Amino acid sequence: MIEVLEELVKGAVTEVFGTMLSIKTEPDASLKLMGNGNPHVASSVGFIGQITGVVFIYSQETFAKMITARMLGMDPSEIDCEELVNDSMGELGNMVVGHIKSRLCDRGMPCVLTIPSIVRGSHFSIEPTASMTRVAICFRCGDSDQLAIEVLIKKEKELQP
Amino acid sequence: MGRKILTVDDSKTIRLIVAKAFKTFDCEVLEGSNGVEGLAVATREKPDIIVLDFTMPIMDGLEMLSKLKADPELKSIPVIMLTAEAGREQVLKIAKLGVRDYLIKPFKEEMIIERVSRVIDLKPRGEAVAKVKQFDDIIRVLVVDDKPAIVDQIRTGLGDTKWKVDGVSAPGQAADFCSQTVPDVVLASLSLANNGGYALFQMLRSASGTKSVPIFGLTVKTDTDQQTRAQQSGFTGVITKPIDFDDLKTRICRTLNLDTSLRYFMNKDGALVMTLPGDFSQSVANEVTMHLRNKITLAVDAGIDKMVIDLSQLTKADITLIKLGLSTIQMCHELELKYSMIGSQAVCLECKNYEETKDWRLVTSYQDALSQLGVKLAAAA
Numbered sequence: 001m002i003e004v005l006e007e008l009v010k011g012a013v014t015e016v017f018g019t020m021l022s023i024k025t026e027p028d029a030s031l032k033l034m035g036n037g038n039p040h041v042a043s044s045v046g047f048i049g050q051i052t053g054v055v056f057i058y059s060q061e062t063f064a065k066m067i068t069a070r071m072l073g074m075d076p077s078e079i080d081c082e083e084l085v086n087d088s089m090g091e092l093g094n095m096v097v098g099h100i101k102s103r104l105c106d107r108g109m110p111c112v113l114t115i116p117s118i119v120r121g122s123h124f125s126i127e128p129t130a131s132m133t134r135v136a137i138c139f140r141c142g143d144s145d146q147l148a149i150e151v152l153i154k155k156e157k158e159l160q161p
Numbered sequence: 162m163g164r165k166i167l168t169v170d171d172s173k174t175i176r177l178i179v180a181k182a183f184k185t186f187d188c189e190v191l192e193g194s195n196g197v198e199g200l201a202v203a204t205r206e207k208p209d210i211i212v213l214d215f216t217m218p219i220m221d222g223l224e225m226l227s228k229l230k231a232d233p234e235l236k237s238i239p240v241i242m243l244t245a246e247a248g249r250e251q252v253l254k255i256a257k258l259g260v261r262d263y264l265i266k267p268f269k270e271e272m273i274i275e276r277v278s279r280v281i282d283l284k285p286r287g288e289a290v291a292k293v294k295q296f297d298d299i300i301r302v303l304v305v306d307d308k309p310a311i312v313d314q315i316r317t318g319l320g321d322t323k324w325k326v327d328g329v330s331a332p333g334q335a336a337d338f339c340s341q342t343v344p345d346v347v348l349a350s351l352s353l354a355n356n357g358g359y360a361l362f363q364m365l366r367s368a369s370g371t372k373s374v375p376i377f378g379l380t381v382k383t384d385t386d387q388q389t390r391a392q393q394s395g396f397t398g399v400i401t402k403p404i405d406f407d408d409l410k411t412r413i414c415r416t417l418n419l420d421t422s423l424r425y426f427m428n429k430d431g432a433l434v435m436t437l438p439g440d441f442s443q444s445v446a447n448e449v450t451m452h453l454r455n456k457i458t459l460a461v462d463a464g465i466d467k468m469v470i471d472l473s474q475l476t477k478a479d480i481t482l483i484k485l486g487l488s489t490i491q492m493c494h495e496l497e498l499k500y501s502m503i504g505s506q507a508v509c510l511e512c513k514n515y516e517e518t519k520d521w522r523l524v525t526s527y528q529d530a531l532s533q534l535g536v537k538l539a540a541a542a
Contacts, residue, residue, distance in 0.1 A: 015267060016267045019267035019268065019269055020267040020268075020269075068174070071174055071178065072174065072177050072178065072181065073181055083173075084173065084174070087172055087173045087174045088172075088174040090172065091172040091174045091175060094172070094216075094245050094266070095245045095266045095267050097245075098244070098245025098246045098266060099245070099267075101246055102246050105246075105250055110250065113216065113245075113246070115171075115216075115218060
């Protein structure tokens with residue numbers, strides 16, 4: 001189950017970042033999930049159905065701004081409002097989770113997505129409850145940036161590979 | 162008139178991406194952030210196509226689509242559905258909705274342009290502008306040739322126009338140039354290394370901003386194989402070296418649909434003045450003939466009742482000139498326009514020798530022509 005989810009997350013991140021941003025992403029187990037005190041942006045999208053859970057995409061605020069600029073064909077210095085960064089990160093989350101959801105549906109686990117939401121801060125953590133399974137993967141993006149994905153799921157039945 | 166594309170998506174990012182994708186096309190991108198707004202804009206603006214997100218708050222894409230299909234005035238507007246969910250079930254569901262096409266997020270700009278282009282005819286914004294350009298406007302000519310002498314030759318040959326000639330020596334440089342500034346026309350050498358001219362042609366044709374830019378191949382007159390290959394590859398035309406610059410100008414004007422009438426016609430001193438150039442040829446005669454009736458009609462409509470036919474730059478009177486002169490005089494008679502003709506000494510002498518032109522009352526200066534028409538010299542000055 002965990003392995004399947006990990007593969008789905010890796011596939012989704014590679015596809016979305018490659019297509020929308022032309023950024024190469026590489027999973028890197030040596031990276032930490034969060035927390036050096038720098039401002040972060042976390043985009044979250046939930047899925048509800050045969051399988052229920054939520055996906056968080058964490059990035060440093062500077063990288064989120066760069067992602068937004070890249071999506072819109074602008075220079076990061078031109079991105080001067082948090083709302084646009086929030087919207088872009090939300091949409092990016094929607095695409096990543098949409099990709100994962102589609103594969104889950106094809107495996108007989110239909111579910112629907114929630115609308116994206118954004119959390120901003122320098123020191124925060126997401127704590128799963130006991131009934132949830134947690135999958136966390138960090139990615140190296142391009143030369144110097146990183147991204148973390150955390151999936152919390154409450155399974156109704158076992159995932160088929 | 163440009164096309165109208167309506168993007169309905171709750172994400173401002175996606176709406177901006179769609180707007181950016183069609184920025185280089187002659188179209189207007191309208192926006193709605195949910196189904197309710199989308200329907201309102203569709204009712205008001207009657208767009209040519211709708212790019213519709215599936216999952217949205219307030220009214221989702223599914224509900225908006227069903228309302229569109231139920232409205233007799235809106236039901237024929239083609240819809241392309243945009244969704245982040247690519248599962249088999251979702252795709253089947255979308256297919257049953259009666260949408261024209263669908264696109265799965267993530268998507269590249271080119272993908273949405275390609276899908277929309279399948280449904281509506283998109284024209285690059287530059288093309289629409291070019292149609293109203295005139296010969297005297299600045300036309301950007303990009304020459305791609307590894308021989309700097311050719312670039313210089315073309316720059317000199319087009320030196321009597323306001324056109325701007327830029328030269329690069331390799332296809333890569335040409336692609337970089339075009340990504341910054343879309344030229345009005347490209348002249349690409351067909352003898353560049355590794356079939357570079359043909360590779361550049363493909364590259365420019367596949368890029369949205371340059372896909373309609375006319376591309377002429379440049380090759381030596383004797384290389385008929387290259388000329389045939391270029392024609393078969395889809396080049397706009399082939400310009401042979403040594404270059405005949407009058408022919409080049411004429412072909413560029415024709416291809417860009419430039420209004421060339423200002424080269425020959427102007428309203429001056431209360432008269433319509435038609436001036437034929439020293440390099441008068443059959444192609445010039447064709448061009449002048451093409452504008453003649455319209456220019457005379459417009460002049461009469463504007464209250465002008467005199468015409469000066471200026472042949473003073475010509476060094477001989479041949480049959481082409483005589484035919485043009487006769488048809489111009491005929492039109493002046495038809496529209497009751499007084500006319501006067503100026504000729505160089507050579508033209509004046511030769512015209513006396515032909516039956517058709519022996520009665521032409523040619524004068525040798527513009528002032529004399531105005532006097533003949535009853536325009537006071539003081540007014541002319």
